[in-house]
Amino acid sequence: MIDKIYCVDVQPDMEGKRVKLAGWVYRKREVGKKVFIVLRDSSGIIQAIFKKELSEEAYEKAKKAGIESSVIIEGTVRADPRAPTGVEIQADRIEIVQNVDFFPITKDASEEFLLDVRHLHLHSPKVATIMKVKATMMQAAREWLLQDGWYEVFPPILVTGAVEGGATLFKLKYFDRTAYLSQSAQLYLEAAIFGLEKVWSLTPSFRAEKSRTRRHLTEFWHLELEAAWMDLWDIMKVEEELVSYMVQRTLELRKSEVETFRKDLTTLKNAVPPFPRVSYDEAIDILQSKGVEIEWGEDMGADEERILTQEFEAPFFVYGYPKGIKAFYMKEDPEDPRKVLAADMLAPEGYGEIIGGSQREDDYNKLVQRILEEGMKPEDYGWYLDLRKYGSVPHSGFGLGLERLVAWVLKLDHVRWATLFPRTPSRLYP
Ligand code: 4AD
Secondary structure: OOOOOOHHHOOHHHOOOEEEEEEEEEEEEEEOOEEEEEEEEOOEEEEEEEEOOOOHHHHHHHHHOOOOOEEEEEEEEEEOOOOOOOEEEEEEEEEEEEOOOOOOOOOOOOHHHHHHOHHHHOOOHHHHHHHHHHHHHHHHHHHHHHHOOOEEOOOOOEEOOOOOOHHHOOEEEEOOEEEEEOOOOHHHHHHHHHHHOEEEEEEEEEOOOOOOOOOOOOEEEEEEEEEEOOOHHHHHHHHHHHHHHHHHHHHHHHHHHHHOOOOOOHHHHOOOOOOOEEEHHHHHHHHHHOOOOOOOOOOOOHHHHHHHHOOOOOOEEEEOOEHHHOOOOEOEEOOEEEEEOEEEEEEOOOOEEEEEEEEEOOOHHHHHHHHHHOOOOHHHHHHHHHOOOOOOOOEEEEEEEHHHHHHHHOOOOOHHHHOOOOOEOOEOOO
């Protein structure tokens, strides 16, 4: 590890102090007998000036350093209001760790090209800012989960069956058997509540979704919670508290980063409990009153959700969905058997669903019946059904798509920008 300081730590009050920095050449220009290099590291940028009269050797080397070359720069700090950060380095030494003659990404690169060279796109401070916000949101989630008494668990990714329908399963050869990549840790979290009561996990989840929308990836990071003794209304409170904490804490720790992506913070600041709650019936009425052709019993797609979000200035819940459009494990509403005790959380500003959650069917016979109704085989869910035979309890849980939450918070036009190396039907490389 070299003994260096970060760009962000170079402050005007360090005038005259000698410093060493390491990073990449972000911008470069030559003016007369001076070379200006804007150095970039993970913390930000700083300008370094190489004057020929100060060190001819350093000046000549700096002249040769191409954009995105890795360099180590030494010099003295000088406050200068004209510099991008109000302070700069009068540099007298530069070590070019690796020179780059030509960096493949230029200003006019298309989005497709940026995705083709995503491994190099990660040099971009803009991409780094998204990743910092994503990391901070998970840090906030961990803080909340810890203080609210949830245990982190580590469920399997190689699984034998579907949670969210067979159509989106990725199949793979597992020695002489068939296995699948997990769509959701939910069924395993349900097993874990019998020992730990309140559990959560963060795992990659996989969906062989052919749909090319701005909110679908084939691999995404799934934050899932499951709790014993909670009904749908209890778990909705957990959802809004968690999401609110993630958003408000991120605004506290990374306001300036968020503001580089969105000037208006209103909907983020509005994300405080209680979030508005709309029944599915009311949602259908709202949509119909706006001329959308949708009937009771039909699922809301991205378009319908987008129209619905126009009614709200904060995240909100839609609850009480018809049974026919929801998963087999959701508990039937005892007051209306046409419905299940399920709620989705939708983000405003057109983003739509960020959380899917429900109370789970805890009755053995009813669950067997639901599995049969869905055309599945109860014997494929043997261990899951066992959970309803040995000390079954009312329980609820949900899953939050981390990329979808980040996409809304930063107003990104596609969830792929919220992931390090996006996976979509057409993209598996790099
Ligand atoms: O609504 P989903 O499919 O629910 C489940 O998987 C439940 N088993 C979770 C649970 O109760 N433990 O997915 C949950 C969330 C969605 O609201 C969405 O945010 C995200 O996961 N998600 C996706 N994100 C990106 N790309 C995809 N293809 C996604 N599919 C779901």
